[in-house]
Amino acid sequence: MSESAMTQSKAATTVELLDVVVIGGGAAGVGVSVALRHAGIENFVVLDRGTVGSSFASWPAETRFITPSFPTNSIGMLDLNSIAIGVSPAFSLEVEHPTGEEYASHLRGVAQFFELPVREQTDVLRVTKVGDHFRVDTAEGTLQAKHVIWAAGEFHYPRLNGFQGSELCRHTATVGSYEELEGDEFIVIGGYESGVDAAYHLACHDKAVKLFDKGSPWQDESSDPSIVLSTYSLERMREEWFEEQVELFPNTPIASVSQIDDGYEVKALDGRWFRTSTPPLLAGGFEGSHKLVANLFEQRDDGFPVLSEHDESTSTSGLFLCGPAVRHENHVFCFIYKYRQRFAVVAKAIATSLGLPAEELENYRKWGMYLDDLSCCGEECVC
Numbered sequence: 001m002s003e004s005a006m007t008q009s010k011a012a013t014t015v016e017l018l019d020v021v022v023i024g025g026g027a028a029g030v031g032v033s034v035a036l037r038h039a040g041i042e043n044f045v046v047l048d049r050g051t052v053g054s055s056f057a058s059w060p061a062e063t064r065f066i067t068p069s070f071p072t073n074s075i076g077m078l079d080l081n082s083i084a085i086g087v088s089p090a091f092s093l094e095v096e097h098p099t100g101e102e103y104a105s106h107l108r109g110v111a112q113f114f115e116l117p118v119r120e121q122t123d124v125l126r127v128t129k130v131g132d133h134f135r136v137d138t139a140e141g142t143l144q145a146k147h148v149i150w151a152a153g154e155f156h157y158p159r160l161n162g163f164q165g166s167e168l169c170r171h172t173a174t175v176g177s178y179e180e181l182e183g184d185e186f187i188v189i190g191g192y193e194s195g196v197d198a199a200y201h202l203a204c205h206d207k208a209v210k211l212f213d214k215g216s217p218w219q220d221e222s223s224d225p226s227i228v229l230s231t232y233s234l235e236r237m238r239e240e241w242f243e244e245q246v247e248l249f250p251n252t253p254i255a256s257v258s259q260i261d262d263g264y265e266v267k268a269l270d271g272r273w274f275r276t277s278t279p280p281l282l283a284g285g286f287e288g289s290h291k292l293v294a295n296l297f298e299q300r301d302d303g304f305p306v307l308s309e310h311d312e313s314t315s316t317s318g319l320f321l322c323g324p325a326v327r328h329e330n331h332v333f334c335f336i337y338k339y340r341q342r343f344a345v346v347a348k349a350i351a352t353s354l355g356l357p358a359e360e361l362e363n364y365r366k367w368g369m370y371l372d373d374l375s376c377c378g379e380e381c382v383c
């Protein structure tokens with residue numbers, strides 16, 4: 001075969017046309033794929049640069065779910081951390097607050113049970129729309145698809161900037177285990193869930209911790225854990241050793257971190273400075289993977305993608321977003337029990353575009369898994 005014929009035949013074998021490509025095999029990618037199955041969609045794949053649940057498997061060893069799992073399914077209320085009807089991490093794992101590793105194994109079990117067409121170790125490099133179809137370039141080859149669901153999450157894309165010298169800090173997403181960190185004193189920058197989690201585990205090991213936040217998440221008042229600290233973390237902060245070992249610095253934005261002879265100097269915007277021998281831990285959240293496909297979405301003022309009522313891009317039809325970056329007005333879908341309610345909405349929109357009735361998705365409504373009326377959200381608790 002001539003060289004050009006070989007190139008053509010290679011190109012012909014690497015490009016396949018699928019109805020849907022799901023990018024990311026985390027909680028969102030697996031959950032929405034189960035909904036695609038229930039919608040009668042067969043011709044799809046789930047791509048993951050690692051393995052199913054690899055973000056969860058990379059959490060610090062001690063970190064646990066803040067949202068509790070309980071086997072409530074038997075009375076028609078889905079386990080808070082479940083991503084599919086009939087599934088309960090509490091039941092399968094027999095733990096209330098799973099570790100990341102435990103939840104990753106649960107996700108792998110769900111993917112196997114529903115026989116999802118997962119392709120692991122497939123890093124998506126680029127998504128482009130050419131005519132009516134998407135071109136998905138991966139390190140392993142190119143796929144073509146009529147629809148793309150972006151579910152690549154946040155964990156692989158930590159926020160590493162924000163102040164001068166932030167690159168000298170260690171993001172909590174890179175910590176394998178708090179127990180293994182060397183040193184007796186730590187500075188943690190960021191006092192929301194991950195920062196309190198880091199401080200809690202360090203305090204458990206008798207480390208002295210200074211915890212800084214530009215606001216005061218542990219004092220703010222709201223019943224929405226997307227805005228304030230969860231009950232689980234507030235309870236942890238009341239432990240005797242937490243109060244003894246952790247010094248809180250609310251309303252103290254950090255201006256810079258610099259390296260000095262025997263460690264690091266952390267300067268606050270109010271002029272105070274602090275020294276530590278260990279690299280400051282950065283718990284400043286995540287940039288999010290949606291930045292990779294920002295050109296395919298319109299942007300809200302806060303940088304999150306503008307979405308249609310079906311979580312579809314308003315500028316690139318056929319491209320959907322699933323997971324914690326979903327925002328509608330002031331509704332933040334950053335927890336599993338929130339964003340899972342949009343899986344069926346996305347699956348229904350794609351099924352409709354493919355001419356499939358997707359009647360089975362109606363069952364999602366009675367399980368609180370089909371939220372297409374957002375006027376219900378935002379009610380504050382009164383007591």
Ligand SMILES: Cc1cc2nc3c(=O)[nH]c(=O)nc-3n(C[C@H](O)[C@H](O)[C@H](O)COP(=O)(O)OP(=O)(O)OC[C@H]3O[C@@H](n4cnc5c(N)ncnc54)[C@H](O)[C@@H]3O)c2cc1C
Pocket residue numbers: 023024025026027028029047048049050051052053054055056059063064065066067122123124125151152153154155156194289322323324334335336337
């Ligand atoms: C420390 C921590 C604790 C949390 N605790 C809770 C909790 O208690 N309850 C709760 O509801 N939520 C919690 N969250 C939020 C929760 O983890 C996220 O909601 C969840 O991980 C998001 O799921 P996802 O599928 O969108 O992303 P991920 O779980 O991150 O999955 C994304 C997948 O996409 C893959 N990927 C990324 N980029 C690419 C690419 N370019 N090509 C191919 N594949 C790619 C990754 O390998 C990964 O497997 C927590 C988050 C963190 C960081």
